[in-house]
Structures are given as structure tokens and as C-alpha cells.
Amino acid sequence: MLSGVRESRRDKLFLAFNYFYVFFAFAIVAYPIIYILSASISDPKLVGSGEMWLLPKGITFEGYIRVFENSSIWLGYWNTIVYTVVGTAINLFVTLPAAYALSRKDFVGRNFFMAMFMVTMFFSGGLVPTYLLVKELGMINTMWAIVIPSAASIWNIIVSRTFFQSSIPKELQEAAQIDGCTNLRLFIKIILPLSMPIIAVMALFYGVGNWNNYFSALIYLNDADKYPLQLVLRQILVLQEMSAQGGGAMDSSTAAALNNKAEIAALVKYAVIIVATVPIIAIYPFLQRYFVQGVMIGSVKG
Structure with missing residues (x-):
């Protein structure tokens, strides 16, 4: 005031x-x-x-001790880091050039391609056809089944296109062309250095999505040593809950043992949630301003 x-x-x-x-x-x-x-x-x-x-x-701290005593937790962390880094790099490699091309008015057929991209936001082939395609490509039980099918998000392409349209002056492109700069060199040497805000936003969006992704691993991966962290923690939680369940007649010592297992399972459940979310919670405050900026970018123009 x-x-x-x-x-x-x-x-x-x-x-x-x-x-x-x-x-x-x-x-x-x-x-x-x-x-x-x-x-x-x-x-x-x-x-x-x-x-x-x-x-x-x-x-x-019994819950955390039991969680981290499991060596598969550390392997899951490593797998998730690899999937997140490689997946985010592929996402940016696909999204940014596509968005820049669609933002240029001299790109012949850009409205047609944009309409085709928009169709995929409302209609998809479904899980079974996608699985069959991934299988035919020989990517089942590989890292590529996790990162390739989700290589691009149409919504993120639209947001990035809006940034290029509203933040990169057309005169800059014309000046570079007059100086003999090719389109590829223009994009790499001039456009990308000026686009760090949208690059950070897209890295945040894709990185969080790749970190939390478990459904693709659940569908396409068969070997436990390739599971990401989310799937490993889900497996531990399910096994803990199943081991805590019992039925039929039992004596007092058995009932007490099952009750103790149930308590440990509940403790592990909360520890698992914290273990899976702490990395993102720790990183997000440093990237919050980019997240807010990304929302504003998408709201300026359609």
C-alpha cells in the first residue's frame, strides 16, 4: 500500500x-x-x-532403515536418474526444433502440421497398438521403451512455439539471413541462447514427468534391474503389505508377529512416499520462477 x-x-x-x-x-x-x-x-x-x-x-527411523537396506532402491535411483536425464534430453531435442519451425511464418504447411499435432491431443491409438508398435521396434525391456514413446508433448510444443512467436523478433531472423546465416546456424547460435527461459521451463516439465513415470516401466520392462525408482518402491510396498496379511486360525504369537509386520508395512509405506518425492521437492524451489514463467508464456498467445 x-x-x-x-x-x-x-x-x-x-x-x-x-x-x-x-x-x-x-x-x-x-x-x-x-x-x-x-x-x-x-x-x-x-x-x-x-x-x-x-x-x-x-x-x-525403522522405516527408512528397511527401505535403504534394500539394494534395489539404489539401483532404482540410478535407473531413474538415467531415464530422467536421457529422456529430458530427447524431449528437448524434439520439442524445441519442432516448436521453432512451427513458429516461423515462412514455414510452408505449418498450419497443416499444427492441426495434425493437435489431433493427437484428443485421439490416440490406445495402449494395445502402442505396445505392439514398441514390440515391433524391438524396444521391449529396454530404456528406449521408456523415453522414445513420450519423446514429445504437443502441449509443450505449443507453449514453446508461443514463446518463439512472442519473444524472438522477426527482424533478428531477417538480419541473420542477410548476413548469410543458415537456418540451422540461426537456430543453434542465435535462437537457443536467447531461449534459456523456455529451455529451463521445458526441462522442468519434462524432468518431473520422467522422474514420476512408472506406468511405461510397468508395461514395457521385464527385468527388475531395469526398474525405475517409482516401480521399485511400488514393488516394495506391495510386498510389505502382502507379507503383513494373514488369514485362518493362528495362535497368539503368530497374531502378534503378523500385527508387527503390519505396523512395519505402514511405516515403510510413509518412508517410501518421502524417498520418492524428496528429490523433486528439493529441486523445485530453485526452479519455481521458471515454472511460473512457463505458465505465463502459455497464457500470452495461443
């Missing part, structure tokens, strides 16, 4: 409502995160009974 300007009663009420709304929204978003983090280091008996509802109680 400007100094010396008095706020009316209506302005004060509106400001108070905004503060209340922001706090309420923050609480809704923050509570699940705090709860899961607290539950991952709390006594599972207190979590199950509802005594632990926000801050940790009966602190124990």
Missing part, C-alpha cells in the same frame, strides 16, 4: 479475507506433507491409533 493512503473498511475486509484464504489454502496443501513426513518417523502404533495427527511421536 502507498504511504498516506487510508484503506476503507471494505478494503480491510477484502485484505483480511485474502489472508484467511491464503492461510487456509496453505494448510490444506501443507498438512498432508507434514503428516506423511511425521508418520514416516513415528511409532506406527501411535499413527494407527490416531495419537499422531501432525507432529512426530515415538520417533523411529
Whole structure:
């Protein structure tokens, strides 16, 4: 507020409502995160009974110990890092040139190609035809089955095209052509250095998607040593829950053992969630401004 300007009663009420709304929204978003983090280091008996509802109680790191004792966790981390780095590089290699070409008015047939791209946003071949195609290409049970089918996102191409249309002056392209600069050299030497904001935005979008991707691995990968982190953690969680289940008649010692397994399974469940999300949560604050900028880019022009 400007100094010396008095706020009316209506302005004060509106400001108070905004503060209340922001706090309420923050609480809704923050509570699940705090709860899961607290539950991952709390006594599972207190979590199950509802005594632990926000801050940790009966602190124990048994869940994390059990998760990280599994060597497949580290292999899954390595696989996910490889898939994310290679996949994001392929995504950028496909998305940026396509978006730049579609942004140029002298590209013959750009409206036709853009319309064909748009069709794929609403219609797809489906899972079975896609699987058969990947199989015929010999990519089953390889890294390429994870990174190639999702090499480009049409929405990201549209956002990148909007950036090139609104942020790269046409006069720059004309000046480079007068100086004898080829289209490839123009793109590599001039356009890309001026496009670092959209490159960072696309790297963030694609990187988060590749990190969290597990469905492609679930469909196309057969060897456990090629599983990404998300699939490894899912497997651990399922096995923990299955081992904690029992049925039929049992004595008191067996029932106690099964109950203990169930508590450990619950503890591992929360630890698994934290292990899978901490890397992205740690990186995102440093890239938040690029994320916001990417949203604004997409909202300027269609």
C-alpha cells in the first residue's frame, strides 16, 4: 500500500479475507506433507491409533532403515536418474526444433502440421497398438521403451512455439539471413541462447514427468534391474503389505508377529512416499520462477 493512503473498511475486509484464504489454502496443501513426513518417523502404533495427527511421536527411523537396506532402491535411483536425464534430453531435442519451425511464418504447411499435432491431443491409438508398435521396434525391456514413446508433448510444443512467436523478433531472423546465416546456424547460435527461459521451463516439465513415470516401466520392462525408482518402491510396498496379511486360525504369537509386520508395512509405506518425492521437492524451489514463467508464456498467445 502507498504511504498516506487510508484503506476503507471494505478494503480491510477484502485484505483480511485474502489472508484467511491464503492461510487456509496453505494448510490444506501443507498438512498432508507434514503428516506423511511425521508418520514416516513415528511409532506406527501411535499413527494407527490416531495419537499422531501432525507432529512426530515415538520417533523411529525403522522405516527408512528397511527401505535403504534394500539394494534395489539404489539401483532404482540410478535407473531413474538415467531415464530422467536421457529422456529430458530427447524431449528437448524434439520439442524445441519442432516448436521453432512451427513458429516461423515462412514455414510452408505449418498450419497443416499444427492441426495434425493437435489431433493427437484428443485421439490416440490406445495402449494395445502402442505396445505392439514398441514390440515391433524391438524396444521391449529396454530404456528406449521408456523415453522414445513420450519423446514429445504437443502441449509443450505449443507453449514453446508461443514463446518463439512472442519473444524472438522477426527482424533478428531477417538480419541473420542477410548476413548469410543458415537456418540451422540461426537456430543453434542465435535462437537457443536467447531461449534459456523456455529451455529451463521445458526441462522442468519434462524432468518431473520422467522422474514420476512408472506406468511405461510397468508395461514395457521385464527385468527388475531395469526398474525405475517409482516401480521399485511400488514393488516394495506391495510386498510389505502382502507379507503383513494373514488369514485362518493362528495362535497368539503368530497374531502378534503378523500385527508387527503390519505396523512395519505402514511405516515403510510413509518412508517410501518421502524417498520418492524428496528429490523433486528439493529441486523445485530453485526452479519455481521458471515454472511460473512457463505458465505465463502459455497464457500470452495461443
